[in-house]
Amino acid sequence: MENSSPSTSRKRQRAGETDLETESDLSDDQLISIEENFNFSDTLVALRMMRAHFPRIEKVSVQPFILRSQLYSSVKDRTQVDRELESLRREGVLRTFKLSTGQDDHAIMFLDDYLSQIERVSKRLEAQKQEGLSVFEWFKEHVIHSKLDPSIGHEELRSLLSLRGKVKEEHISLLINAGLLTRQLIDPNMYWFAIPNIGSILKGLSQGRKELMSFLNRRKYKEMPMAALEKKRLRLSPLDMRFHLRDLLGSGHLKTVEGPTGLVVKVVKD
Numbered sequence: 001m002e003n004s005s006p007s008t009s010r011k012r013q014r015a016g017e018t019d020l021e022t023e024s025d026l027s028d029d030q031l032i033s034i035e036e037n038f039n040f041s042d043t044l045v046a047l048r049m050m051r052a053h054f055p056r057i058e059k060v061s062v063q064p065f066i067l068r069s070q071l072y073s074s075v076k077d078r079t080q081v082d083r084e085l086e087s088l089r090r091e092g093v094l095r096t097f098k099l100s101t102g103q104d105d106h107a108i109m110f111l112d113d114y115l116s117q118i119e120r121v122s123k124r125l126e127a128q129k130q131e132g133l134s135v136f137e138w139f140k141e142h143v144i145h146s147k148l149d150p151s152i153g154h155e156e157l158r159s160l161l162s163l164r165g166k167v168k169e170e171h172i173s174l175l176i177n178a179g180l181l182t183r184q185l186i187d188p189n190m191y192w193f194a195i196p197n198i199g200s201i202l203k204g205l206s207q208g209r210k211e212l213m214s215f216l217n218r219r220k221y222k223e224m225p226m227a228a229l230e231k232k233r234l235r236l237s238p239l240d241m242r243f244h245l246r247d248l249l250g251s252g253h254l255k256t257v258e259g260p261t262g263l264v265v266k267v268v269k270d
Contacts, residue, residue: 020215020232043084046074047094047108055240061120062197063113068096068106070243073250089148098150098192100182101206104251106150107195114195115140121178121196135171138164139180154189157181201238208237208244213253213267222267226256229265 047066054064071081085108088094095114099105109117122136142160143152154172161167175181179196211234216222230241237244245265248254256263 020211020234043071043075043081044088044093046071047088047110050074050246051110051113053242055238055243057201057238060197060200060238062195062201063109063117065097065107065109065113065195065198067247067250068108069104069248069250070246071108071250073246092145092148095144095148095193096150097195099202101202107198109195111144115144117196118144118180121180125174125178130174132168132171132174134165135161135167135174136178138167138171139175151184151190151192152181154191157191204237204239205244205247208234208239209248209253211236212241212244212248216254216265216267223264225259225261226263226265227261 050066050070051064054066068081068085071085072078075081085094085096089096092111094108094110097107097109099107118136118140122133126133138161142163143157146160147156157172158167161171172181176183176191179194179198181191182194184190184192215232216224226245230245232241234241234244245254249256249265253268255266255268257266258264
């Protein structure tokens with residue numbers, strides 16, 4: 001790793017080229033966590049580890065979530081990941097959410113965290129003297145626990161909510177405005193379940209992906225030691241480098257190879 005630093009320094013001095021800043025507020029133990037905990041044999045263990053490493057994001061109240069692509073980077077058998085995710089979903093341990101950042105982008109959140117997220121939204125609206133908040137309890141008790149799929153139809157939603165009270169369109173509009181549901185573009189009578197307050201993070205996810213790929217593509221061999229790369233800080237994303245590395249490795253845009261001093265992250269050629 002010491003041998004690569006002079007070359008890196010020269011690259012930083014090239015005109016018109018912007019390098020990523022280095023994290024200064026993380027300990028060495030935190031910084032090498034990806035390389036030390038890179039592969040897992042069990043999906044649930046990987047999920048718990050990634051949940052624990054979810055970055056703290058200022059001014060955004062979002063419970064930890066994991067991208068499915070991140071699991072693919074750590075549990076090598078993708079069929080195993082999909083099978084175990086499906087089992088955990090049916091057991092009510094977690095929920096999966098379709099994201100707007102890409103066709104194959106899915107977020108995973110432990111059910112307890114998702115229920116806490118709903119509770120936060122409800123309390124915020126209560127403080128604003130919003131009416132009709134009973135729908136949040138109906139949603140938690142009769143929709144979340146009985147509808148495990150990532151989407152739900154309008155009539156089924158009304159039917160489940162009506163198990164507790166008289167449902168009005170205003171109730172469903174409240175769930176949409178709270179960020180718990182989003183209408184599907186191809187069918188307005190279908191909704192995706194959603195994670196409230198995640199909009200700015202998804203924007204950062206997209207921008208961070210582009211920023212990291214651009215940074216690596218500018219390097220001579222389109223690669224960098226993982227231990228050095230994960231110490232970098234992205235300017236355009238509130239998510240940390242480790243979050244983005246796992247995502248891009250799992251989606252196949254990046255790969256790792258063994259180097260003399262550890263893992264090296266390389267751009268996958270088209």
